[in-house]
Amino acid sequence: MSKEITSRSENYSQWYNDIVIKAGLADYSAVRGCMVIKPYGYAIWEKMQRQLDTMFKETGHQNAYFPLFVPKSFFSREASHVEGFAKECAVVTHYRLKNDPNGQGVVVDNDAKLEEELIVRPTSETIIWNTYKGWIQSYRDLPILINQWANVVRWEMRTRLFLRTAEFLWQEGHTAHATKEEAIAEAEKMIGVYADFAQKWMAMPVRVGRKSESERFAGAIDTYSIEAMMQDGRALQSGTSHFLGQNFAKAFDVKFINRDSELDYVWATSWGVSTRLMGALVMVHSDDNGLVLPPKLAPTQVVFVPIYKGADELEQISARVAALREELHKRGITTHYDDRDNYKPGFKFNEYEMKGYPVRVAIGARDMQNGTAEVARRDTLTKQIVPQEQLADTVAALLDDIQQNLFNRALEFREQNTTVVNSYDEFKEVLNTKGGFVLAHWDGTAETEQRIKEETKATVRCIPFDLEPEEGRCIYSGKPSKQRAIFALAY
């Protein structure tokens, strides 16, 4: 199998697929639209999971688990919710197979038809709110701050590895509150947690903001999102947090006695990030040599490659490497020693570049004589010769530097590809030539957004929180506008 990958500029989608498959993150499976996450890809997901879980616990949340199946009747209680998901649901109708009486194989046993069909959850609001009904009677039972790690199924027409698969892994937070203010604060807090995670751990800059009405979650009053820019200038919605108001409480009749002894409906939020973040990680940092991982999420941060002639040399180098690795482990740095004898160093160099290991250390006979090592960094593909006694210090500093550099690089790219425009002509011009995020005044109506989408394919990604209010006129309708929105082509 060739390790060659398509170049980014030639075909961005192909480049992305090549990296995901050839770096060993995931592959297509026998099931249409579903993927197999391979051990290396899963190891990265586990690191993400662990950190996110820690952040959820730090903000007072607990984990729980709810069923995969949702009775059809539950699902139809909230009108806009069902409208949003109905077209992409997998439905269980039978519970038994039998041998085909006419030949080989099995067929569905028609005698085993379910009284009520079960929907494979596309998200868990309905089953969870049906459960919360039994848990909540008084304001003293609130808030409920729960997170679930789970898989969900959305029968998408067209899928892409990690970015949109029929089944995907995610976490979904579902909280219940006594007041509107508290629920809004929770939704805002959690989008902040996601932004922190994206920027500090994934080294991926994000814009945080509010979704437009038409991009809002089905059943939400307000949706907040983090939006990242991929290297082709397209936007990727990387995490969402929803203020659900009392919609689900009303649909599932979840009432409580408040402090004033009045009966009221509970206020809700939900928030989630998925394995789509893996796709974001690939698309934001990688290059034509393969995957580039931020040190904080790399399953292995440093790989050692020996360069030797004969068993004697290898033995000496191995002993030296063992000592050096020990020093790195004491600092919490993860390492791997690749002493496979059937591959030459050059092959290994390319392989670890493809897999995105942040730092590579090569040690050969020359280094053994000089007491040095060759240290290469993945982000810039540069090399330096370092005295072995300084290796641990150098590598520790280098890992921090790579983490920071990846963030800076992605931020600079985003800034360079963010354009402020003041007319529709300018808007179209920018989208057609340079792409990226376009900041433009918009009258806030769904009609205008729809027209712009039909004419340019660009959508409102979010109305960013950190943008100062500014009087202006909608680039499309000319109506007054108080703030700019981010428009972009999106995944």
Place this chain on the structure above:
RNA sequence: CGGGGUGUAGCGCAGUCCGGUUAGCGCGCUACGUUCGGGACGUAGAAGUCGCGAGUUCGAAUCUCGCCACCCCGACCA
């Protein structure tokens, strides 16, 4: 769901138009040897219901019909 394309060894492909020895090539794999500072080389070897089913024919990877699967571009999509 519309348009286009592809199914031949683990992976990537040629052969199909115009039917004809034992179905090839590259990578990978196995064994041995030589190599090893940026994708090594030699020798020997293993590995295929040519997507599935029917038909035409002395003879089908190749022609005909039907089916299935996947990929790409759209439409759709927290």
